[in-house]
Amino acid sequence: MAEVAAEKKNRTELIVAVLLAAAVIVYIALDCLRYGVKEGFDGFWERFGVGIGAICTLAVYSFLYRENPIYRFMEHILVGLSVGYMTAVVWTETMTPNWLDRLVGADGRVPNLLWILPVFPGLLWYFQLSRRHVWLSRLIIMFFMGTGSGLAFRGQFSLPLRRAGTGDPEFQTDSHHLRRRHTFHLAQLLRSRLHRGGAVRAVLLLLLVPTRAEQSAAAVEPSRTLLFDGLLRHDIRHDRAGTHVAVHRPSRIPLPRLAGPGFVSRRSGRG
Amino acid sequence: MAEKNENEGNAWYNVLQRIDRRIISLVVFLLVSIPFFVSIPVRMEISPVVKSLYDKVEMIAEENKRSGEEKVVLLAMAWSPSVKAENEPQTAAMIEHLFRRGVKFILMSHVLPEGPLMAERIAETTAKRLGKKYGEDWVNFGYRRMATADFRAFVEDIYVMIEKDFRGTPIRDVPVMKNVSSLRDVALVFCVTGSSAHYWWIFYAQPVVRCDIGVGVTAIIGPEVRPLIDAGQVVGMMEGLSGAAQYEQLLKNPARGTRGMASQNLVHLWVIVAMALGNIGYVMERRRRKERMKELE
């Protein structure tokens, strides 16, 4: 009884879906013909494109009712078009101008046969497809992971260490000075911490603990302040003597006013 | 007892909690469609982060006029068709502003290939309306895939990684690039993205060349960018479709963003109504259950 009802429901849904699809297709066909008669092939092609777009959109929205074969079909079309596009674009926008044109000497350049050399490490990627020689692909994968790791130092240090000193010649962050200090810490830590697998602790210490020289300086501990810069709103800058100076920086985005008109702050004397 | 349970199941407060997902989706579909047929006025309060971005572009235009120097803006189009609904109006609003103020700009992407293509269509349509010319008012580098190492090289010297624009013209011959050799000559990098492509510019470009960065992001990414704005790493942001609509309002040019906000308006209200209906049903069900428990005792 329940099966008969379910089958009847499925048949009704199928009939409704077919009728709706037929109505849409007939409407689009008539629309294309109308514009074809009015504006020639250009008009027809324009409306045909719009109609195809409408069919694709409605076919995907059919998923909201239920998972169906039409949606699956559109999904596969999308994957095929996307992968085809990416492949072609990487060849035309990356490999051709950066490798092939240099190798064969396009646009009047002298051919540079040294560009044959990247082919050999480049082909190592394809050993992933071989079960026996897959270890060769690991060479190039790990080389790139190492490159990414090396670059991550710059990237991840930049995020908590905000850029300071916008064009002000007197106060400019000497990032090189900071980097030297961090390298000193890193060398020490590599010897003691990483060996015991305390990598996270090592990084936290690297960022939070200042050198002994700076502890004796009048300034706020630079690295700790820099790490929590967003909270404490301090820029670390050097004055001409090279001493670290902590400078309070007000928020750039006006937040809702907490004081009414005529309120005078005791601290700053300003409202 | 079974009949009583069945009656309870059909009680109005249980029905409220069990509205079919297809009905909810149908209502969303209808509400999104209504503004296509009925004009709904949209007037928004401008968020400080959007105003900050707008003011930055105005400042660049004024500075260019005053100093005679032609600083350019780089539009990093790291978006794909999937986030077109939010990122396209943001791109269009920014291009409109730059064209109006005569600030030259560069379109490019190093992350996703589709962005510059779609942005170029917007630029061409807007240029036709405002009488601007490719090469003199904007240039499109297209998609240049760059990994981190290459991006580092690009930041120092644009010509190292990019030799031709997307039409095949050597970029040294393009008038827009006359005074531009590295990102130091770029006054603002405006990154439009539906993912975290803005981090490329914050990690690898800003510490080296000290450029200002603005972002146009989807509403999901917007909250992540707030601490960056607070720290000064990002000067301003268009957050989702509402950010684009606010920017259009500042430009006094209602376009896609404003039209989209009309739909978003109605759908947000429906979400609140749906949540309220579900909770009314839930609260009443709990109350009835407590009453039944008391009766049984």
Place this chain on the structure above:
Amino acid sequence: MRRYLIMVLTFVGGLYFFLEFVLPEETGISDMVAEIGKVTLVIGGFAFLLGVINLLRLHTAKITMRRPGYHNSIALMVALFFMVIVHLWKYYANADDDDSVMRIYNLLWDRIRVPIDSTIFSLLAFYIVSAAYRSFRIKSAEAALMMGTAVIVMLGQIPMGQKVTLWLKGYETSPDWWWLAQVRVDTIREWLMQVMNAAAQRGIILGAAVGALALSMRIWLSLERGSFFDRQ
């Protein structure tokens, strides 16, 4: 032996960029960034066919063995090759907008790929509404707080929601009732996003940055365990 070779290559891969970051610019080490960048771009670019080959292997097997849904695999492969051919034809023929290949390319791109891609992503909106309806129940104080915040944030970003409290803006200059102007839904939303949310996101960013740095160091020094490091 293979393991040590992989370890050495991993270390060498990261060494230049680490030194480039920590050593001063006077050493001239940053001068080679451009050349190294070009070479790594090309070597990395050679992997562009890997995805295609894997996809073709999978779907060819499905077609030859006539598994259910194999017609979808045929559609996928036709779409893939068609797009590659049209794109390469457009590129090498330097096609203008009026050429027939550009018409076909624009049809594939603007009328098929873009609508399907953006529509699939838009399905997310429908499911978010449905999930919000089903799951946001005031079962506890925290749930009530979450829901209240969600409602304020949603109302604060739509024109109709902002209009509800817009009239309070008139109190900005009032000496006694100035604080009412700050109680507007858009102002509260901005405060929630810029203060409360930013604090939480800052913690997440810092934590993720520290974790990423730690992981980067472990990968670079081959201290990490996993299929790429141990198994041959």
